[in-house]
Amino acid sequence: MKQARPTPSTTAGPSRTQEALRDLLARAIDAQRAAAAWRLIEDARHLLILAHEHPDPDALGSALGLAHALAPTGKHCVVACADPVPANYTFLPGREMVVSEPPDAPFDLVVALDAGELSRYGPLYERHKAFFDGAVILNLDHHITSSGCGQVSIIDPASAATAELLTLLLLNRRVAINKDAAICLLAGIITDTRSFEFDATTERTLAAGAYLVGCGAVPEEIIKPMYRVKPLAKARLWGATLSQLRSTADGQVVWAALRRAQLAATGATPDMDDGLPSYLMDIEGVAIAALFREQADGTTRVSLRAAAPYDAAALAARYHGGGHVRAAGCALPMDIDAAMAELVPVLEATVAHAGRDDAG
Numbered sequence: 001m002k003q004a005r006p007t008p009s010t011t012a013g014p015s016r017t018q019e020a021l022r023d024l025l026a027r028a029i030d031a032q033r034a035a036a037a038w039r040l041i042e043d044a045r046h047l048l049i050l051a052h053e054h055p056d057p058d059a060l061g062s063a064l065g066l067a068h069a070l071a072p073t074g075k076h077c078v079v080a081c082a083d084p085v086p087a088n089y090t091f092l093p094g095r096e097m098v099v100s101e102p103p104d105a106p107f108d109l110v111v112a113l114d115a116g117e118l119s120r121y122g123p124l125y126e127r128h129k130a131f132f133d134g135a136v137i138l139n140l141d142h143h144i145t146s147s148g149c150g151q152v153s154i155i156d157p158a159s160a161a162t163a164e165l166l167t168l169l170l171l172n173r174r175v176a177i178n179k180d181a182a183i184c185l186l187a188g189i190i191t192d193t194r195s196f197e198f199d200a201t202t203e204r205t206l207a208a209g210a211y212l213v214g215c216g217a218v219p220e221e222i223i224k225p226m227y228r229v230k231p232l233a234k235a236r237l238w239g240a241t242l243s244q245l246r247s248t249a250d251g252q253v254v255w256a257a258l259r260r261a262q263l264a265a266t267g268a269t270p271d272m273d274d275g276l277p278s279y280l281m282d283i284e285g286v287a288i289a290a291l292f293r294e295q296a297d298g299t300t301r302v303s304l305r306a307a308a309p310y311d312a313a314a315l316a317a318r319y320h321g322g323g324h325v326r327a328a329g330c331a332l333p334m335d336i337d338a339a340m341a342e343l344v345p346v347l348e349a350t351v352a353h354a355g356r357d358d359a360g
């Protein structure tokens with residue numbers, strides 16, 4: 001037997017849950033800082049809304065979400081980004097309105113989103129430095145390292161995404177979040193938390209997500225194109241690579257080789273290994289994972305992943321590479337078989353030493 005699901009009311013206004021979430025989220029932002037931000041927005045008619053260069057869905061979703069929410073209030077919004085919208089961001093309504101070169105309009109406010117330094121807006125900033133350096137700027141971001149680049153800057157590291165912060169800001173002013181705005185904002189939250197998985201996810205993040213779902217955004221319509229849909233060639237490439245997967249040290253070290261012949265045979269492009277190192281790392285019992293990629297010039301690139309207590313960056317540094325403790329990479333000036341013969345014993349020795357230390 002199945003429990004009947006409550007059918008959402010379509011005629012009445014927001015549900016009690018929506019109202020409760022709205023009030024909770026509206027109060028979750030510092031009132032004075034929100035008021036300062038709204039003073040800038042209310043004084044402006046023509047807004048230039050910026051997403052940082054090499055945009056992710058949080059940058060673009062925040063920019064488009066703000067534009068969708070402000071459009072009904074009579075504001076003229078142009079969304080700009082130095083780089084084009086990635087082709088797989090099909091879930092972002094209004095992505096076709098993002099420009100790489102702003103029109104010659106009398107902008108009276110720049111809203112800079114998801115980065116706290118103007119240089120992060122890339123060539124767009126470089127080309128119009130004089131304009132941006134003289135512009136009134138509202139800066140919203142959630143990166144703890146951001147210095148802030150606006151007359152008003154709200155840098156809120158407690159937000160898992162700029163889109164979360166923006167949701168609070170809009171609700172603080174009781175600005176209606178229409179369906180298109182909700183989809184864009186939810187896309188920012190979902191992708192910056194990898195579907196609410198990363199530890200930046202808080203109760204408030206989920207509450208903002210819940211509110212946006214209540215506004216008509218559907219998580220699956222973001223998650224599926226972003227994380228699950230893949231080209232056939234990519235599936236074949238992964239299959240070819242994974243079928244040759246090797247392991248040692250009782251499965252604590254795994255590695256795979258991605259050869260150029262596999263790319264040719266599967267019709268895949270080199271970027272289609274994206275996600276494969278993490279996939280290796282998620283194999284049960286794995287402490288260190290390596291993906292060896294044969295390069296056109298006969299050298300080999302290696303992506304390394306490590307679980308605590310191992311340090312991928314330190315391992316990569318031995319070969320003049322770098323990165324983070326959990327994920328790093330290096331390039332070896334030798335062919336792929338020589339690179340595996342060189343590096344795999346090092347990885348094996350790394351876990352073996354740790355094993356001895358445990359025993360000792």
Ligand SMILES: [Mn+2]
Nearest residue numbers: 058161162192
């Ligand atoms: Mn972000």
